[in-house]
Amino acid sequence: MSGVVTTPAVWTAEKMVALPEPKRHLHSPSPVAPGFVAPIAPPHLSFTPIALAGAIARTATTQESAPIELLERRTGNALSDLEYLISDGPTFALSPNFEYLIDIERTHFAGQVGSGITHLVMESLGYNWRANADCLTATQEPHGDLLYGNGSVSRHGVVLTEAHGSFSARASAGHVRKECDDKYLRQVRPWVGEDSPHGKVIHGYSVAFGCKPKTAGASVALSETRINKPRRTADRPPAAEPGGEAPLAPTSMALTTHRSNFLLMGARPVAKWIDWLHGVGGAPADPGPVEFLVLEYAGRQFMASITPLVPVASLRWWFDEIYGHPFMWRHHPRHTDGSVVRQGSGWFVIERTAGERFLHELSGMIRGGRERQPARLDLPTFNPEGFGFGGEFAAIHPRRGEYEYAMFSDGLALLGTPKRDPIVRSVLWWPKDGVQ
Known part of the structure; x- marks a missing residue:
């Protein structure tokens, strides 16, 4: 491998990735909050490179206990990295430049993209406000990454979300599905029904995103809490409630x-x-x-x-x-x-x-x-x-x-x-x- 980094056509095209039917995990009681109806995601997510870059920066700085100066340094060149490490075109694929990263850099970049994709999914589902889930515990117990509020969960509580990204030769659809389910069971389900400083956790999600190097196409998997009641038709919760009044x-x-x-x-x-x-x-x-x-x-x-x-x-x-x-x-x-x-x-x-x-x-x-x-x-x-x-x-x-x-x-x-x-x-x- 030579030491010269290739200069691809930077990523400018809108991507579309398929969102499969979520795996819904049993929980007792169900629903945790009577009256809560979780939105159903349609089968595709579309996003531009600048949207994903913004989502990565947002998730990296949602830590209210972290010093401002530290967070400022973590928001560096998200868009530049995406442009050089993801190929152009409507299908998600890693660029040849990804091969020049060492293993720890690959893992870090995959985690960033996984967090960004998760945030795009949660906002598309209508959840408006967020907080870091570190507030759930003062110990090192495994827990999800972010709490979200408003949207369908308004006046009921909050939802907990775990994000995962993988860019390795093992990142098949089956592997991504398993990682998604495992992380839900380990880091989300134990906290559903628990209190947080932002409200009771009444629902949970796990989102996993993966792509094999040198292979076009990405795999996405979703897991969430099962609700034993009829669910409404698939739509995105509106920004304002019926009658024109937005939830506080x-x-x-x-x-x-x-x-x-x-x-x-x-x-x-x-x-x-x-x-x-x-x-x-x-x-x-x-x-x-x-x-x-x-x-x-x-x-x-x-x-x-x-x-x-x-x-x-x-x-x-x-x-x-x-x-x-x-x-x-x-x-x-x-x-x-x-x-x-x-x-x-x-x-x-x-x-x-x-x-x-x-x-x-x-x-x-x-x-x-x-x-x-x-x-x-x-x-x-x-x-x-x-x-x-x-x-x-x-x-x-x-x-x-x-x-x-x-x-x-x-x-x-x-x-x-x-x-x-x-x-x-x-x-x-x-x-x-x-x-x-």
């Missing part, structure tokens, strides 16, 4: 989710105020405002943190002279043969109404103090864009050909290909006074 977000999960979101955006002060509400450390020393850009993209307005982007005072200087700053879209340096060097992983932003509404709620909690947090928050949710269930269940934006981006149900978006002049203004968030 559980405060603990909303804070954890948006800690990850604003960390990914680079708005470290927001994440630190959330930590303070969680009882971690004192109030941030700097009471000054946090500045956000407001930009127009794909027919929406988004908020983007300006803090890590602007080393100088003038926004106009930044926009004109360093439009390709590394934190958003990089300038495209070229190899000696003239080909473009792909770098960076896009720009994390948040839908404006979602961002401003959360910051409004956050300011209210800061004013009220740690001990007076509401149980639920009035926050908007959206249908995902850039991924979703295939066919009639697809949640891919119809203008995706013009824009490269993905938006998740809480409003966080990862933008790829830039459009000129998207910035329309900037706004300030004062921790105790809200957005102005």
